[in-house]
Amino acid sequence: MMKVTQISVFLENRPGRLLQLLQVFADAGVNLQALSVADTADFGIARAIVADVDEAIAAIQDAGLTAATTDVLRVELPDEPGALANRVVQPLADAGINVGYVYAYSQRVGDKAVVVLKTDDVDRAVDVLRDL
Amino acid sequence: MIWDHEHETMPRADLERLQAARLRELVARVYSRVPFYRRALQARGLGPGDIRGLADLSALPFTVKSDFRDNYPLGLAAVPTEDIVRIHGSSGTTGRPTVVAYSARDVDLWSEMMARALTAAGVTSRDIVQNAYGYGLFTGGLGLHYGAERIGATVIPVSGGQTRRQIMLAQDLGSTVLTCTPSYALYVAETAEEMGTSLRETKLRVGIFGAEPWSERMRQEIQAKTGLLALDVYGLSEIIGPGVSIECEHQAGLHIFEDHFLPEIVDPATGDPLPYGAKGELVVTTLTKDAMPVIRYRTGDITSLNPEACACGRTMVRMDKISGRTDDMIIVRGINVFPSQVEAVLLQVKGVQPHYQIIVDRQKTLDDLEVWVEVSEEAFADEVRQLEALEARLRHEIHEVLGINARVKLVEPRSIQRSEGKAKRVIDRRDVYQS
Numbered sequence: 001m002m003k004v005t006q007i008s009v010f011l012e013n014r015p016g017r018l019l020q021l022l023q024v025f026a027d028a029g030v031n032l033q034a035l036s037v038a039d040t041a042d043f044g045i046a047r048a049i050v051a052d053v054d055e056a057i058a059a060i061q062d063a064g065l066t067a068a069t070t071d072v073l074r075v076e077l078p079d080e081p082g083a084l085a086n087r088v089v090q091p092l093a094d095a096g097i098n099v100g101y102v103y104a105y106s107q108r109v110g111d112k113a114v115v116v117l118k119t120d121d122v123d124r125a126v127d128v129l130r131d132l
Numbered sequence: 133m134i135w136d137h138e139h140e141t142m143p144r145a146d147l148e149r150l151q152a153a154r155l156r157e158l159v160a161r162v163y164s165r166v167p168f169y170r171r172a173l174q175a176r177g178l179g180p181g182d183i184r185g186l187a188d189l190s191a192l193p194f195t196v197k198s199d200f201r202d203n204y205p206l207g208l209a210a211v212p213t214e215d216i217v218r219i220h221g222s223s224g225t226t227g228r229p230t231v232v233a234y235s236a237r238d239v240d241l242w243s244e245m246m247a248r249a250l251t252a253a254g255v256t257s258r259d260i261v262q263n264a265y266g267y268g269l270f271t272g273g274l275g276l277h278y279g280a281e282r283i284g285a286t287v288i289p290v291s292g293g294q295t296r297r298q299i300m301l302a303q304d305l306g307s308t309v310l311t312c313t314p315s316y317a318l319y320v321a322e323t324a325e326e327m328g329t330s331l332r333e334t335k336l337r338v339g340i341f342g343a344e345p346w347s348e349r350m351r352q353e354i355q356a357k358t359g360l361l362a363l364d365v366y367g368l369s370e371i372i373g374p375g376v377s378i379e380c381e382h383q384a385g386l387h388i389f390e391d392h393f394l395p396e397i398v399d400p401a402t403g404d405p406l407p408y409g410a411k412g413e414l415v416v417t418t419l420t421k422d423a424m425p426v427i428r429y430r431t432g433d434i435t436s437l438n439p440e441a442c443a444c445g446r447t448m449v450r451m452d453k454i455s456g457r458t459d460d461m462i463i464v465r466g467i468n469v470f471p472s473q474v475e476a477v478l479l480q481v482k483g484v485q486p487h488y489q490i491i492v493d494r495q496k497t498l499d500d501l502e503v504w505v506e507v508s509e510e511a512f513a514d515e516v517r518q519l520e521a522l523e524a525r526l527r528h529e530i531h532e533v534l535g536i537n538a539r540v541k542l543v544e545p546r547s548i549q550r551s552e553g554k555a556k557r558v559i560d561r562r563d564v565y566q567s
Binding site for chain 2: 012042043045047
C-alpha cells in the first residue's frame with residue numbers, strides 16, 4: 001500500500017474527448033496503469049495512474065487540456081471476495097475516513113489485485129492501512 | 133374597432149401638424165427642465181426655438197440606453213419627485229436596472245394607449261383578459277392591466293408562471309383574451325396538451341403577445357396550436373412600456389400611436405434618417421410623456437415604416453415586425469440580457485476565465501439560456517461535486533444579476549472560439565426574427 005499521484009483531466013461530455021486524451025497519452029508514450037472516467041450530464045473527469053506523472057502532465061498541457069494532480073492510495077490486495085471490504089474499506093470506515101471513489105488497475109501485480117482509493121484524508125488513510 | 137377615432141384615423145397632414153406642435157412644446161419643456169437635454173442641445177448649438185417642425189427633428193441629439201444608466205435613477209425626470217406616481221424598470225447592461233418614472237398623466241396616457249391597443253385587437257368590455265405578463269418592475273403586467281380596465285374588460289391579474297393553474301383559470305373563468313410573451317403562450321398550449329386538453333377547448337380567442345421578438349413562423353405555430361388570433365404588441369420601458377404599437381386584426385404591421393410616439397428609422401451606423409420603407413433602427417421621441425420624456429431614443433430594434441392607410445381605417449404609420457437588433461442584446465423570457473452582464477458575473481468568480489458563450493434555445497417552447505464557461509486549471513478540481521458546486525454558484529450569481537435562471541455548463545479551456553475582433557458571445561438558436 002502506498003500513496004501515489006493521480007492525474008485528473010477535465011473532459012467535456014461529448015464524442016471524441018476521451019479519445020483525444022488517450023491519443024495524447026499514446027503519442028507521449030505514456031502507459032496507463034489504471035484509468036477511470038467519472039461523468040455528469042455536462043462533463044467528465046478522467047483519472048489515471050501512470051509511471052511518469054511529470055511527463056504525462058506536460059503532454060496533457062501541451063495538448064491544451066486541463067489537468068490536476070491528487071494524492072490517492074494504491075492498495076494491493078489478495079484477488080478474492082471480501083478483500084476490499086474487510087481489509088480496506090472497513091478499517092477506513094471505522095476510522096471515520098470517507099472514500100470518494102475507487103477504481104481498479106488494469107493488471108494484477110503477481111497474484112494481487114490493485115485498486116486506487118480517493119479518501120478525504122490520504123495521510124490518515126495511509127496510517128490506518130499501514131499494516132496491509 | 134377603433135378606440136380613439138379622432139386621433140387614430142386622423143388625416144396625415146393634420147397628424148403631422150399635431151406632431152410638430154407637440155414636438156416644439158416637448159423641446160422647450162426638456163430644455164427648461166432636464167439638464168441632460170439642455171446640455172445636449174447646447175452642445176449642438178441649439179436653443180428651444182430652433183426646432184420649428186418635424187423637418188428639424190433630425191437636428192436633435194439621440195438618447196441611448198446608457199444615458200438612462202448615467203443619469204440613474206431619476207436624472208432624466210422632467211417633473212419634481214412629488215409628481216412621480218410610479219417607477220418601472222428593465223435590466224441594464226451592468227446589472228443595475230434602467231428605471232423610468234411616470235406621473236399620473238403618464239399612467240393615464242399609458243392606459244389610453246393600451247386601451248387603443250386592446251381595441252385594435254378586437255377586445256371589448258365583454259372580454260375576460262387573462263394577463264399572464266409579469267407584474268412588477270417589468271412594464272408588461274401593469275401596462276396590460278390598466279389598458280384592459282380602461283376599456284372595461286374583466287382582468288385576471290394572474291401574472292406569469294403556475295401554468296397548470298393558468299389553464300384551470302382559463303377554463304373556469306372563461307377567459308377570452310390571453311396576454312403574455314409569445315414563448316409563454318406556446319408553453320401554455322403544450323402544458324394544456326400534457327393535461328389532456330387544449331386551449332382550443334377554452335373560450336380564448338385572441339392573444340396579445342409581446343415583450344420579445346417573434347417570427348411569422350412562430351405566429352403560425354401559436355395560431356395552429358391554440359386557435360387564437362395571435363397579435364404582436366410592441367413597447368419598451370424607456371418609451372412607456374407596451375402600447376407603443378400593435379397589430380390590428382389584419383396582421384399587416386404594427387400601428388404606432390404616433391400622435392404620442394414619433395417614430396423615425398435611421399441608419400444604425402451613421403444615424404442618418406432613412407425614408408419610409410427602408411430597413412433601419414427604430415428611433416422614438418415621446419411627444420407627450422410628462423415625467424420622463426425622451427428625445428430620439430435609439431431602440432436598437434430593426435424595422436421599417438409604412439405610412440399607407442390600413443384596411444382597418446387607421447392612418448397611423450405601421451412598423452414591420454422587428455427583424456433584428458443593432459446590438460448584442462438578447463431578450464429571454466421578456467427579460468433583456470446583455471452579454472456584458474454575464475461577463476461581469478464571471479469576472480467576480482475566482483478560477484473562471486472570462487471566455488464564455490451564451491446559447492439561447494427554445495427547449496420545447498420556453499426560452500432556455502445556457503452559459504458555457506471555460507474552466508481554468510485554477511478552478512479545476514478532481515472531484516465532481518466541487519465542479520458542480522462551481523456551476524451552482526455561477527448559476528446563482530447569474531440569477532442574482534439577471535433575474536433569470538440559466539444553465540451553466542463548464543467547458544474545456546480554449547474550446548470557445550477566439551476571435552480577432554468582436555467575440556461572438558451569443559448563439560441564438562431560436563427562430564425569433566423574421567428572416
